[in-house]
Amino acid sequence: MGPQRSSARARSRRSESKSSRNSPATSSKASARTSAYDRNFEQHLIDHQIYPNNRAAKPDNWADINLRMTQPRASLSPSKLSEEAFEKFQKISESALTEAKVMNTAFPIILGSDATDIPSEQSLLFNNLKSLTDETVVDAKPDFYDGSELEKIHPEIRESLSSTIIPPTLRHAPCPPNFFMKAKGPDGSAAVAKRQACYDGAFGARAMTSMRQYRQPPILDHKALSITTTFHDSCLRLYTTHITDLGSEDGPRYHMTQLRSFAMTDTVETFREGASALRNARDWAMEQREQVISTANMAVGMDDSRTSASKSAFEGDASTEGGPQPSKGRNLAAPNQSAQP
Numbered sequence: 001m002g003p004q005r006s007s008a009r010a011r012s013r014r015s016e017s018k019s020s021r022n023s024p025a026t027s028s029k030a031s032a033r034t035s036a037y038d039r040n041f042e043q044h045l046i047d048h049q050i051y052p053n054n055r056a057a058k059p060d061n062w063a064d065i066n067l068r069m070t071q072p073r074a075s076l077s078p079s080k081l082s083e084e085a086f087e088k089f090q091k092i093s094e095s096a097l098t099e100a101k102v103m104n105t106a107f108p109i110i111l112g113s114d115a116t117d118i119p120s121e122q123s124l125l126f127n128n129l130k131s132l133t134d135e136t137v138v139d140a141k142p143d144f145y146d147g148s149e150l151e152k153i154h155p156e157i158r159e160s161l162s163s164t165i166i167p168p169t170l171r172h173a174p175c176p177p178n179f180f181m182k183a184k185g186p187d188g189s190a191a192v193a194k195r196q197a198c199y200d201g202a203f204g205a206r207a208m209t210s211m212r213q214y215r216q217p218p219i220l221d222h223k224a225l226s227i228t229t230t231f232h233d234s235c236l237r238l239y240t241t242h243i244t245d246l247g248s249e250d251g252p253r254y255h256m257t258q259l260r261s262f263a264m265t266d267t268v269e270t271f272r273e274g275a276s277a278l279r280n281a282r283d284w285a286m287e288q289r290e291q292v293i294s295t296a297n298m299a300v301g302m303d304d305s306r307t308s309a310s311k312s313a314f315e316g317d318a319s320t321e322g323g324p325q326p327s328k329g330r331n332l333a334a335p336n337q338s339a340q341p
Contacts, residue, residue, distance in 0.1 A: 035138045036195035045198060048133040049245075050254040052198040057255040059224035059242035066259055068284050069238070069277035075112055076272045086268040093234045093265050102183040103143050107231060110264065110275050111282075118286055119174035120146045126167040126177075132202050132254075140167075142200045144181035146282065147174025148289045154300045157214060164210045167203070176207035176292075178225055179285035184232040193230040194237075201228035201241030202254040209243050209252075211292040215299035218247060225288045227281045228256065234265040236274045238281055 034041050042052060051057070059065075074080065093106040103122065108115070126140040150158065150172050158166065165176040180200040184193045204226030213219055224240035231237075238259040245253045259281070262274030 033136055033138045036192050036199060042195050044133060044137060049251060050132060050198060050202045052194060052256050053258055054255045055257060057244060058257050059240050060221055061223045062240065062257060065240060065284060069280045071280050073276045073279055076275055081272060083268055086271055090265045096185060098185045099183050099188060102185055102231060107183060110278055112279055118146050119149055120144060121173055124168045124173060126203060128163065128166050128169045129203055130163040140200050140203055142180040143183050145177045146179035146285060147177045148293060150175055152293055154297045156300050157296050161210050165207045176211055176289060178204040178208050178289055179282050180204060180228045182230050186233045188232060190232045193232050197228040197230050197239060198256045201226050201239060201256050205241040205243050205254055208288065208292055211296050214296040227285045229278060235261060236264050237261040238277060
């Protein structure tokens with residue numbers, strides 16, 4: 001009886017093991033999506049032609065952006081930013097032990113008091129955007145991002161490009177996104193922050209390029225239109241993301257390139273330089289958004305005008321060919337008026 005019982009118990013264990021492998025919990029782990037905290041995340045991005053810090057492929061406007069970042073800011077002059085104020089920032093930055101504390105205390109000081117003039121959001125899940133890879137990675141979720149007011153974009157464009165320019169499913173969120181921040185506490189991983197920045201920046205580059213090319217001839221330059229920043233252990237880094245190989249059989253390639261880095265608690269001069277770079281880069285990103293929105297809206301408006309003009313000409317020809325014209329007292333303008341945009 002002993003061997004029979006032992007064999008029965010073994011069969012039972014094998015059955016339980018097989019059952020556990022097929023359990024919902026195990027299946028859910030198997031289908032879990034990859035994130036920047038996984039070591040293979042960067043290789044996954046590279047496999048899908050999203051390249052982190054690829055210095056071999058700088059954007060055409062890399063030097064221009066760097067020059068723009070050096071412009072002085074009146075809000076950071078010695079009369080506005082004293083040594084005492086800088087020492088206060090040092091204490092705040094060095095005592096911020098978590099990502100949330102960094103974003104709520106240190107980051108606002110770097111942004112400056114006029115930061116609220118630009119539409120922005122924090123920690124919104126980008127769950128409305130189509131995948132950049134194969135839908136096996138998590139949705140992007142920058143700690144902070146800038147966009148423009150949704151109402152500025154023509155409804156046709158919003159409808160047509162929704163899955164590339166409108167990040168969350170929430171209504172009225174800023175778009176298209178093209179300025180991002182990812183922060184970490186002192187014990188956080190700089191490598192994770194960089195991978196997240198690379199991922200966020202690619203979404204921004206795609207959004208801006210789709211807006212820039214809406215109803216336009218193919219644009220073949222390699223200009224960056226998106227800025228991504230990281231802040232870890234009081235070190236600020238700024239990157240661009242740009243696209244190459246548009247329209248190729250292999251699909252577009254996304255390149256993240258570092259612009260500058262600053263040790264923000266080093267000296268007051270370094271803080272001024274870094275904060276100026278961030279604020280200028282943010283203003284530059286806003287200008288790029290306004291430009292692509294204006295160009296896309298004009299393209300829609302011109303097409304609407306052509307359609308309206310063609311329709312009016314056709315209706316005029318038809319009424320002329322139709323014989324005697326009705327008297328001026330009849331209101332025949334109403335149908336045409338209602339068709340105008």
